[in-house]
Amino acid sequence: MIDRIHPIYQMKTLVEHKFSDFYKKWMAQLEDLLELLLVAVKEPPQEPGCAVAAISKVTAHHKEYYKFKWAAAHDDVLAFFSGPVWLSPLETAHLWITGWKPSAAFRLLRAACGGAVTEEQVRKIELLRVRMKAEEERVEREMERLQVAVADRNAVEMVRGKAAAAAAVGGFLGGLERVMKMADCVRLRTLKGLLEILSPMQSVHFLATNSLFQIRVRKFGMNIIETTNLAS
Numbered sequence: 001m002i003d004r005i006h007p008i009y010q011m012k013t014l015v016e017h018k019f020s021d022f023y024k025k026w027m028a029q030l031e032d033l034l035e036l037l038l039v040a041v042k043e044p045p046q047e048p049g050c051a052v053a054a055i056s057k058v059t060a061h062h063k064e065y066y067k068f069k070w071a072a073a074h075d076d077v078l079a080f081f082s083g084p085v086w087l088s089p090l091e092t093a094h095l096w097i098t099g100w101k102p103s104a105a106f107r108l109l110r111a112a113c114g115g116a117v118t119e120e121q122v123r124k125i126e127l128l129r130v131r132m133k134a135e136e137e138r139v140e141r142e143m144e145r146l147q148v149a150v151a152d153r154n155a156v157e158m159v160r161g162k163a164a165a166a167a168a169v170g171g172f173l174g175g176l177e178r179v180m181k182m183a184d185c186v187r188l189r190t191l192k193g194l195l196e197i198l199s200p201m202q203s204v205h206f207l208a209t210n211s212l213f214q215i216r217v218r219k220f221g222m223n224i225i226e227t228t229n230l231a232s
Contacts, residue, residue: 015076048200088221097183112209
């Protein structure tokens, strides 16, 4: 019965299967890293050694995610755009071009640090926010341009035949991969930019809040699936 209820339990392509396994392990490791961050939060601000070590491990964990994601997307980019089977519907609802929206990080930052930032940090954060918002919009325009180009090309390829249609599909998939990487780079630049502005202890609070949000959305989304399955 479960196999007929939600794609997360259905037959997967090779890429979907490999990435589903990777993501499950990656999220479990994120929970372990959250514990490390919560320990670092309790350290005295004047002794940031534990915080710096935790930040390094968490950022390395995120870099590992994108490295694996890009390799998988090169083989099957549609798996990341057409309702990823490794995500619950709740997680999918939070997606912006295959991942988290960079501007959301600034809202989480406010929740994590509140007013515990200096005026100079506020100025730098606002400059970064404006710059990342502009990059978000650039990615969205590129996505729209790709969709329009495909729509225009489809009308032409209907006349030219199968070979031309196959070439058009290949071009579209390559375009999707490029846009996905553009969006991911904005995410990475946002994360890097914020960590450069924040102190080690502020960074720990931010990363802990960000990780906790991701973990809670994951668990709540999976619980919804399980509850729906039991009720069916």
